[in-house]
Amino acid sequence: MTNKKKISICIPCFNEEENIAIAYHSLNRVMNLRKKYDYEFLFVDNGSFDKTRDLIVKIAKKDMRTKGIFLSRNFGPESSGQAGLDNATGDAFIGIGCDLQDPPELILKFIDKWEKGYDIVLGVYTKLDDNLVMRVIRKIFYLFLNKITFIDIPKNSTGYGLYDKKVISALKTLPEKYRFGRGLLSWVGFKRTYVSYERQKRLRGKSSYNIFGYLKHAERGIFGFSYLVLDLMVYGGFILVFFSFLFISGYLYTVIVIGNPIQASIPTMLAIVFFGGIQLLAISIIGKYIQVIVEETKNRPMYIVDDTINIL
Numbered sequence: 001m002t003n004k005k006k007i008s009i010c011i012p013c014f015n016e017e018e019n020i021a022i023a024y025h026s027l028n029r030v031m032n033l034r035k036k037y038d039y040e041f042l043f044v045d046n047g048s049f050d051k052t053r054d055l056i057v058k059i060a061k062k063d064m065r066t067k068g069i070f071l072s073r074n075f076g077p078e079s080s081g082q083a084g085l086d087n088a089t090g091d092a093f094i095g096i097g098c099d100l101q102d103p104p105e106l107i108l109k110f111i112d113k114w115e116k117g118y119d120i121v122l123g124v125y126t127k128l129d130d131n132l133v134m135r136v137i138r139k140i141f142y143l144f145l146n147k148i149t150f151i152d153i154p155k156n157s158t159g160y161g162l163y164d165k166k167v168i169s170a171l172k173t174l175p176e177k178y179r180f181g182r183g184l185l186s187w188v189g190f191k192r193t194y195v196s197y198e199r200q201k202r203l204r205g206k207s208s209y210n211i212f213g214y215l216k217h218a219e220r221g222i223f224g225f226s227y228l229v230l231d232l233m234v235y236g237g238f239i240l241v242f243f244s245f246l247f248i249s250g251y252l253y254t255v256i257v258i259g260n261p262i263q264a265s266i267p268t269m270l271a272i273v274f275f276g277g278i279q280l281l282a283i284s285i286i287g288k289y290i291q292v293i294v295e296e297t298k299n300r301p302m303y304i305v306d307d308t309i310n311i312l
Contacts (some may be wrong), residue, residue: 004036004037004038005036005037005038005090005091005092006037006038006039006040006089006090006091006092007031007037007038007039007040007090007091007092007093007094007107007111007162008039008040008042008084008088008089008090008092008093008094009027009031009039009040009041009042009093009094009095009096009107010042010044010081010084010085010088010093010094010095010096011023011027011041011042011043011044011084011095011096011097011098012044012046012077012080012081012084012095012097012098013043013044013045013046013048013052013056013080013098014045014046014047014048014052014074014080015048015049015050015052016048016050016052016098016099017048017050017051017052017055019098019099019100020043020052020055020056020059020098021055021059022100023096023098023099023100023104024041024059024066026100026104027041027096027104027107028041029104030104030105030107030108031107033108034108034111037111038065038090039065039090040065040066040067040088040089040090041063041065041066041067042067042069042084042087042088043056043059043060043066043067043068043069043098044069044071044080044081044083044084045068045069045070045071046071046074046075046076046077046079046080047071047072047073047074047075053068053070056068056070056309057309060309060310061309064310065310066310067087067308067309067310067311068307068308068309068310068311069083069084069087069305069308069311070305070306070307070308071083071303071304071305071306072303072304072305072306073304075302075303075304078179078180078181078302079302079303080303081095081159081181082179082302082303083302083303083305085168085171085172086172087308087311088168090165091164091165092111092114092162092163092164092165093162093163093165093167093168094107094110094160094161094162094163095159095160095161096160097158097160100200101199101200102123102125102158102160102197102199102200103197103200106123106160106195106197107162109121109195110123110161110162110195111162113162113193113195114162114164117191118164118191118192118193119163119164119166119167119190119191119192120161120162120163120164120167120185120190120191120192120193121161121162121192121193121194121195122154122157122159122160122161122185122192122193122194122195123157123158123160123161123194123195123196123197124154124156124157124194124195124196124197125156125157125158125196125197125198125199126156126196126197126198139155143155152186153182153183153186154182154186154194157182157194158199159181159182159185161195163185164190166190167185167188167190170188170190171184171185171188174188176296177295177296177298177299177300177301177302178292178295178296179302233282233285233286236278237282
C-alpha cells in the first residue's frame with residue numbers, strides 16, 4: 001500500500017507511430033525526476049490506421065503503468081481528451097500531445113504549482129512556430145471570443161496543464177456533448193495559475209489538424225458560450241425595421257407630393273439582395289444553435305471504446 005500521490009498523464013494519439021516511443025520515454029524520464037509520485041500514462045488512440053495501436057500495446061505489456069484506450073473511430077480531439085478524463089485514477093491529471101510540441105519538462109513546474117495549492121495550472125505559450133496567417137486568426141478569434149462570452153479563456157493556451165482531481169470531478173458532471181474544453185475549464189472556476197513556455201515545432205509525423213478543424217473548434221467556443229450573436233440579431237432586426245419604416249414613410253410622402261422619384265428597378269433589386277442576405281445570415285446563425293440543441297438531445301456518447309489494455 002502506497003501513500004504517494006498519483007499523476008495521470010493523458011496522451012491523445014492519431015496516427016502518431018513516429019512519436020509513441022519517444023513520448024513514452026520522454027515522459028517516463030521526466031516523471032522519474034519526481035520519485036515521490038506514482039504515475040500512469042493513458043494513451044488514447046483516436047482511431048489511428050497506422051501502427052500507433054500496436055506500439056501502445058507493446059509498451060503497455062512491458063509497463064503496467066501504461067494504459068491504452070482504443071476508440072472505435074476518430075471522434076475528434078475533444079473526445080480523446082474526455083476518454084482520458086473518464087479513465088484517470090490519479091490525484092491530478094495532465095493532458096499532453098503525443099507530438100511533444102508542448103515540452104514534457106514543464107510537467108515538473110505544473111506539479112510544483114499544484115503543491116502550492118493551485119487546482120488548475122495552465123501552460124501559456126509565448127512563442128509558437130506557425131505561419132503568420134494562423135497566428136493572426138488565433139489572435140482575432142480569442143480576442144473576439146473573450147469579448148462575446150461571459151468567461152475568460154486564455155488566448156495562448158492549448159489546454160496543456162495540470163488539473164486537480166476535484167476539477168476533473170467537476171468536468172465529469174457536465175453533461176454536454178458539444179464540448180469546448182478550454183471554455184469548460186474556465187467555466188468551472190477553481191484557483192488557477194499559469195506557466196509560460198515556448199511551444200516547439202513538430203519534428204516527426206504530420207498534424208491531422210487543418211483550417212477546417214480550427215473553424216469547427218471555433219464554432220464550439222462561440223455557440224457553446226455566447227448568446228451575443230442572437231442578441232445582435234434581435235437588436236439589428238429592430239434597427240432595420242425602424243429605418244425601413246422611416247424609408248417607407250418618406251418614400252410614400254415623396255410619391256404623393258412629387259410623384260415616383262425612382263424609375264429604375266436597380267434600387268429595388270439592391271434592397272432585396274441586402275435584406276435577403278441579412279435574413280439568410282440570421283437563419284444560418286439560428287440554425288447553428290439548433291444544431292447544438294439537436295446534438296445534445298440525441299444524447300449519444302462522445303466516444304465508443306473498441307478495446308483497452310491495463311484498464312481495470
